[in-house]
Amino acid sequence: MKHLSEIVEAARARGRKRLAVAYGQDSHTIEAVYDAYKDGLVEATLFGDKEIIEKTCAELGIDASIFTIVDEKNPAKAVSAAVKATAADEADVLMKGLVSTDVYMRGIIKEGLLPPKGTLSHVSVFEWAGYHKLLLASDIAVLPLPDLKTKQILIKYLAQVANTLEIDTPKVACIAAMELVNPNMPAMAEAAILSKMGDRGQLGKVIVDGPLSIDLALYPEVVEHKKFKGSAVAGDADCLLFPNLESGNVFFKSVSHIGGGELAAMVVGATKPCVLTSRGDSALSKKYSIALACLSAK
DSSP: OOSHHHHHHHHHHTOOEEEEEETOOSHHHHHHHHHHHHTTOEEEEEEEOHHHHHHHHHHHTOOGGGSEEEEOOSHHHHHHHHHHHHHTTSOSEEEEOSSOHHHHHHHHHHTTOSOTTOOOEEEEEEEOTTSSSOEEEEOSSSOSSOOHHHHHHHHHHHHHHHHHTTOSSOEEEEEOSSSSOOTTSHHHHHHHHHHHHHHTTTTOSOEEEEEEOHHHHHOHHHHHHTTOOSOSSTTOOSEEEOSSHHHHHHHHHIIIIISOOEEEEEEESSSSOEEOOOTTSOHHHHHHHHHHHHHHOO
């Protein structure tokens, strides 16, 4: 797939999924859910303050009766109720509304969507004019500082989402400040280890290279200028593995706000797909995220 709109088309072809929205009462979330409903992606249940939900729908010109509304004015309790419903198989997909990420993630962990000894992470899919195809990235919202073992899991998650987007053998760039291996900088050393593990088939059907600076990972002209040879990833990465949340989150917001890009994003590693976008993301990005989660749902 080359465009986020293709995710919507593929998800629509699979039929409507049941969506539970945790504290879904803000205009961006309701607009996104309504658009997903119109596009044939979901039937939605909104957990939140019923009065505010109905008022917001009225302001948007949306008939609130198309949603099932579960009245819960407390944000944490609304999250808990939405997660419990999803864990009980009353919904196929969970979505974050107007709550902070930490409240949302605590609900996922506490209410039964995290498998035993499981690892939750976050994968985003970007489309913007500065790159020639869809680009996946992790982790930009959940894990502050993944260690080497966790990065192996993140590569597996990136590959799973890439496969959903019909990328058979994703090219994964392990991002660092530069492409040189400096043993005093953990991100560079771990990237080199992951690259060798990829060469030996230890990370599945992926091509992994690193450390790579982000410009080297994305742009062929930088590869040519630096005379960087022998990499099947440099200049054409499908996936970016960031060394920490700070670097990933800066990239996330730079693409979406400064670069004018759109995105789809979700939590991976849970028993059901969980939409997780920033409260400042556009309604369109939230709809794309719903579509990605629906496409990933069993």
